[in-house]
Amino acid sequence: MDETQDPETYCQGGPVAAAATPGPVDGPFAECVLCRRPTEYPESTRGSTLCPVCEWQEAQRTACSG
């Protein structure tokens, strides 16, 4: 019986997907839609771009929701 397991701790055990970088990119970089910092993605990237930090946080949030 182990009911002391905290869901937050549990989620941190999940694999953190490393940002798949297609290759070296020489800016300009798209800025993060959340914190406006430059991301690892080129400005031509479609959709919302997130910096590694926000991306990680979003992944955690998504993994823990529900």
Ligand SMILES: [Zn+2]
């Ligand atoms: Zn960000």
